[in-house]
Amino acid sequence: MITDLVQIKRLGDRDRTDNERLRKHLKTHPIAERILRRTAVEIESKIDCQTCANCCRQSTVRLTERDIERLIKALRLKKSRVIDEYTLPSEEEGTILKRDDENGCVFLNGTECLIYEDRPDICRDYPHLVRGPGSLIARMWHMPERASVCPIVYNTLEAYKQASDFPKKVGG
Numbered sequence: 240m241i242t243d244l245v246q247i248k249r250l251g252d253r254d255r256t257d258n259e260r261l262r263k264h265l266k267t268h269p270i271a272e273r274i275l276r277r278t279a280v281e282i283e284s285k286i287d288c289q290t291c292a293n294c295c296r297q298s299t300v301r302l303t304e305r306d307i308e309r310l311i312k313a314l315r316l317k318k319s320r321v322i323d324e325y326t327l328p329s330e331e332e333g334t335i336l337k338r339d340d341e342n343g344c345v346f347l348n349g350t351e352c353l354i355y356e357d358r359p360d361i362c363r364d365y366p367h368l369v370r371g372p373g374s375l376i377a378r379m380w381h382m383p384e385r386a387s388v389c390p391i392v393y394n395t396l397e398a399y400k401q402a403s404d405f406p407k408k409v410g411g
């Protein structure tokens with residue numbers, strides 16, 4: 240199991256094309272959803288997110304109205320202050336949690352989420368292998384990119400390659 244984040248970035252970037260091929264392969268050579276899910280659950284159970292937090296440093300967090308309401312209650316602030324102090328507008332994603340490239344999410348302290356119990360839904364479901372809307376195959380769309388950030392995704396895609404008749408990589 241590879242969990243070192245430098246390695247994950249290097250290998251995820253190196254295998255991006257292969258992982259795109261895997262995504263397409265799983266569409267035409269389907270494995271039962273419950274088997275894909277079981278594999279992802281098993282790998283997720285072996286990786287400690289609380290010592291990683293790489294997604295909190297690297298990814299944007301799109302907020303729903305429900306997430307904002309939860310933040311208002313948790314922080315005991317008016318909506319206008321929550322919006323001003325903790326969110327940013329994004330052309331592509333609407334309202335996102337405030338973040339910067341150096342430190343990641345505004346609520347990240349080291350590898351600890353300061354609002355863990357009240358974190359947005361998208362954080363609860365990340366990396367969307369075990370939890371998320373729709374089928375796992377439909378969610379695979381984002382996984383080749385996510386494999387460069389998240390050890391759960393990288394290792395799960397490797398396990399899917401082993402479990403399917405995915406042709407071994409040609410070069411790279």
Ligand code: SF4
Pocket residue numbers: 294295300336344345346347348351352353354355358359362
């Ligand atoms: S809200 Fe918490 S879980 Fe979500 S990105 Fe920020 S630090 Fe991570």
Ligand code: SF4
Pocket residue numbers: 286287288289291292293294295365366388389390391392
């Ligand atoms: S979901 Fe992935 S990137 Fe985020 S903390 Fe867990 S292992 Fe790390």
